[in-house]
Amino acid sequence: MKEKSGTLEQAVLNEYKYGFVTDIDTDVIAKGLSEDTIRLISNKKNEPEWMLDWRLKAYNHWLKLVEPKWPNVKYPPINYQDIIYYAAPKPKKQLNSLDEADPELLATFDKLGISLNEQRRLTGVAVDVVMDSVSIATSFKKQLSEIGVIFCSISEAIQEHPELVKKYLGSVVPMTDNYFAALNSAVFTDGSFCFIPKGVRCPMELSTYFRINTENAGQFERTLIIAEEESYVSYLEGCTAPLRDENQLHAAVVELVAHTKAEIKYSTVQNWYPGDKNGLGGIYNFVTKRGMCKGDHSKISWTQVETGSAITWKYPSVILKGDHSIGEFYSVAFTNNYQQADTGTKMIHLGKNTRSRIVSKGISAGHSQNSYRGLVRAGKQATNARNYSQCDSLLLGDKCGAHTFPYIEVKNKTAIVEHEATTSKIGEDQLFYCRQRGIDAETAVALIVNGFAKEVMNQLPMEFAVEAQKLLAVSMEGSVG
């Protein structure tokens, strides 16, 4: 495993292929954060009074908070006054169809491998695209609205469905929840909104692509998904950003609400710019994601493939409030070079007969640090709560670290909670087996890693599974040897 092939070295050189900048006319406000910034954002988005009040309330609460220090990550202090809180591609007129979109912009998404036109035609996936601060295009809107599904940007939802937004915004992640959630509540600029009416099984995957383009801009998006009784939706999220030497902040909030017998499946392929080989630049990905199984027999499932970001700090959680509700969390976190990931989940069992399952696979290479941090809590009323957690870590190199911090809190005598974790490196015997059969070291490692992550990859929708597997292979290039 010591020698490197020529192709391997090449692969190291073109590590991050989404690192280009789109030269697009952008409407940018001045750096800095104050009440005025928030008024400006709210004004630019033409928001109603209650929304502005909500933002200001969040801002005033945020001022009282201090940045959390407990995650197992290290980074220089963030200057919140040195961030642009609003950047939008100009001209921002209402688009009736994709043909009217800025050609430069469409080319950007072509480069990312998400040709909106093609997506629309071929895969049958409805896409909402968020660039910097605003949503620029949403496809398949018409077909979806015919069956009553609302899928639009959150700004649009604030204008057109204020009653829904008012009712659910902050109901799962309150603005006071944590430092970054409060910041997001104050300055969020866009994101996706999705409402599945009673009894509707959403016929296609809904998908959002997030991209940070402007330098020094922070991205603060807010996603809200509501599944009414007996509905089903599968939602995909993808993220990329250009190569930059500075660190950029991404602090999103995602809220899911599942009513009785509803099911939400939320998949993420996170590939923000991870910084270069020496740990310079990259995105700080500080995200609060939480789902509420509000009704009985509801189900929320998180699947994530995390390969990007200089620092990842997120814990997609499920509050199992309804009886017989189910929460699932499947995660593959891959870190290379100087990346740091502190990720995991929280399963809060409140209702009776609730079940949760956690499968987390961490892979560390280079000088990276990869932590799993999870909480399983069975409340006093959570009769027959059941949890099974499995956290496996794989180390590819002797300079990286793999850490596990599972918290288990049980207050009900009928609850059964199990947790297992292992850490190891790729077995010499496995490698030998592959090499003996003529497979070179790098392919063999890729093969073994893919096998290691299979359990999670299988949970991804098909369109994403292929992409995620490729992504994992690309991220891993150069980590062997």
Next chain:
Amino acid sequence: MNDIAYFKDQFEQLQEADPKGTIAGLRQSGFDSFSKAGVPTFHDEDWKYTNVSSLFDKEYPIAGLSGVTLADVDAVRLPGSELANELVFVNGRFVAGLSNIRSGISDLIVLPLEVAATGAYKDLVAAQLDHSSNYLSDGIHALNTSFICGGVFIHVLKGKEPKHPVYFYHILDTRQHPSLAQPRSLVLVDESSRLQLTETYATLGPSDSFNNQVMEIVVKENAFVEYYKIQNDTANASQVNTTHIRQIGRSYVHTVTLTLNGAIVRNNMNLVLDANGNETHLYGLYLLKGKSHADNHTLIDNLKPNCFSNQLYKGIADDASTAVFNGRIMVQPDAQKTNAYQSNKNILLSDNATINTKPQLEIFADDVKCSHGCTVGQLDEEALFYLRARGIPKESAEVLLLEAFAADIVEQIKPEVLRSYVAKLIYEHLAIQ
């Protein structure tokens, strides 16, 4: 009560009596850290699940000469005591008059810590005492260091296997007022020697006791250490019990911690594996009833390659008790070929009881095999049914199953006298409904 101001007077009094030397210097640095850190709260990650504020809301007058008599000690003695080196601590201070050292000085040397720190062991004490503060930076540990007084130093001489085991009896006399004891000891287990050490605790009287104990054990090449801790004190007895073991030569350590009774019991079991090829086994059992709160924190720091460690902690929480387990395994970059296993199994018997468990792995080396597992559950319904179908009443069947659950740990107590004593204690503890 202002904790720092309250302890300051007592601290200054102690320093005045003995202002110079290694120990006075340590006490000073201990008090400085205590003043800085204060009493831990739930904001401190290591104390998230254990609230010690109730231990600091009362005054503990300086004990002075207590009226503990030989008859009191007799009531505390463990089986096998007639063959053991018995060390008696009253309110945290070693009392030679009540103790029995049966081994000869060619096998085992027992000295007051103050004497060791000035005599032939001066350099050793200066080098080894308070190594634990590198791992524990909280105020409670620093408080013990600020009040080092009346501790002991034990040296098991090179190549010796004393045939008399060492028993520590910690007696806290609360017949007049609440008692705070802060015993401190340093044990050196020299090359190719062997030590069996057992500690037990007894609170006399109706008031609250708080035993804030630190024991540091240094283990050298080829040494073999067995360490047993039996915590079966009264319901008003609390303790923060730190055992800091450093294996600085390739050696073998085997520990069993048993917690049956007490108000708040916090055990810090630190193992620093600072030599190639160490082997360590940690076992723990906590059977909690009433309002007992037991918190076991284990830490294994693998510094050198080829070490093996195995941990098994099991517990039962009944009534309104709380059990906490926090197991931390660290594997440093040099510690390749580490094998570390950890398992924590819990049974929750009541809806008013709580179990919080947090096994942690922090790994910085790649060629390792580490795993941990933990479970929280109940008695196996099928096993219960099997027994009841054979005419065994429910209560007896439950006790039988719980005893079997505990047996995994009990059988790790190697000396037969202690094992059968503990088995009996556990049976009685479980059978009383």
